[in-house]
Amino acid sequence: MRSICFYFQVHQPYRLKRYRFFDIGKDHYYYDDYQNAYIARRVADKCYLPMNQLLLDLIQEYGQNFKVAFSVSGTALDQFLQYTPEVIDSFRRLAETGSVEFLSETYTHSLSALKSKHEFQRQVGKHQQKIMELFNVKPTTFRNTELIYSDQIGAMVADMGFNTMLTEGAKHILGWKSPNYLYTNAINPRLKMLLKNFQLSDDIAFRFSQQSWEGWPLTTEKFVGWINSIDSKEEVINLFMDYETFGEHQWESTGIFEFMRALPGQVLANSNFTFNTPSEVSATLQPVAPIHVPYPISWADEERDLTAWLGNELQDEAFSKLYELEHKVNAINDAGLIQDWEYLQTSDHFYYMCTKWFSDGDVHKYFNPYGSPYEAFINYMNVFSDFEIRVNDRYNNLGNIPQKTENQNDNLWDTAIVGDVTHEFSFAINSTSKAALKKTLSEVKPETIFHALKDVDQEVSTKILAVLPAKLKKQVVELIENAKPATDKQNLKAVNSILKTL
Secondary structure (H helix, E strand, O other): OEEEEEEEEEOOOOOEOOOOHHHOOOOOOOEOHHHHHHHHHHHHHHHHHHHHHHHHHHHHHHHHHOOEEEEEOHHHHHHHHHHOHHHHHHHHHHHHOOOEEEOEOOOOOEOHHHOOHHHHHHHHHHHHHHHHHHHOOOOOEEEOHHHOEOHHHHHHHHHOOOOEEEEEOOHHHHOOOOOOOEEEEOOOOOOEEEEEOHHHHHHHHOOOOOOOOOOOOOOHHHHHHHHHOOOOOOOEEEEEEEHHHEOOOEOHHHOHHHHHHHHHHHHHHHOOEEEOOHHHHHHHOOOOEEEOOOOOEOOOOOOOOOOOOOOOHHHHHHHHHHHOOHHHHHHHOOHHHHHHHHHHOEOHHHHOOOOOOOOOHHHHHOOOOOOOHHHHHHHHHHHHHHHHHHHHHHHHOOOOOOOOOHHHHHOOOOOEEEEOOOOOEEEEOOOOOHHHHHHHHHOOOHHHHHHHHHOHHHOOOOHHHHOOOHHHHHHHHHHHHOOOOOOHHHHHHHHHHHHOOO
16 A cells, blocks of 8 residues: 655744834834734634644544644744634644644744754754643654755754654755655665655645646546556655645635545545555655755745745845854843744744745745835844844843943944835845945935934834944934924934934
């Protein structure tokens, strides 16, 4: 018999609220509680609760002949506990059946595997503990954030005691080889690798309701016909997808729930495939070869690489600055700071900064709270700057630690944002020196600077202020805070005089 391995990713980030420059140093709470609660409730009602019940019904109908696997991020679990505890209960009922495997991952769906082995291991350990606490099972299979994988990451995962890991069956890695076999890590062959069949997975996850697709409408009979046409020597079909496929990405009206309800019966009656969890597939099949992945891959976008999260200047700058604080956060060991540190690592924050708007544009817009990647960057860096101040203040009070230097303070802001008075902002990014920023400021009109600074709801950069001496900065801030339509002209004249001192 051959296997179908269903795996579902369940993740929700803690979305950041609109955080202004003038909030820095005053407001240390960063999260949009309204949006987080609203989306948690919406997705619970449209996807998690009905789909969990559907899977429970299928397991009760087919017993051990139908099995699935989940990876639920820690941030999703935290929000379920906070906003929709009935979702936790529904996952517990699934866990009790013995037909559902829960996988391990980084707690906050982070990119820590790319930057810090220590943080990566800490988050994985925390996630394992949470899964044990909630569902009374210890994960033995690992799924990294967005299926990100490389030979080195796999070796780290093997060192942590996992025997199976999931990743993407990327064409540029496989070449002529098929994803429908069990492979091993190239460094440590003890770690077995399951590769996503992206063609069949995406037929369900992305193309199911696409009427221009030649395979539409997708029926269970058609789908089983496709899997039956696969070479009989190929042993496992890994169907990996976002759980939000059901009811959220593909609305109930598309027939996605009816498709899933009918699929197990169609497979079991008309094929030689069975349903198995990742750990069962790993224990049953023999690996055919190592899979060589020298550079990280993921399941995102056409490229199946890291450019959805890292690669442009905005993403790299935010990512690098965040992890520069790791040793300080660890030294302080404060529960509140650690929680913020973890939530700021969530990969979604960097995903929102992606500037790729081609074939994958619609995917990047989904659940994106920002109008542009630049807005996402500025909002994140505003939050980060307050967080950095808090960390530095606590770190410098630990004792026997050198105080911050003026140059270190200069690094709080690395972006200058200027826009026109109609608020259609253009962005000038400089991360080299104050001299470069002053040159940028000299090339725009004072009224542009004034309106950009005054319109804090547009999340303009604060480095414009950072180049001013403290006394002049205070004057500008006061003028902006007191600005009203009737006094704009007067305040603009004052700001213009101040800026001439640069």
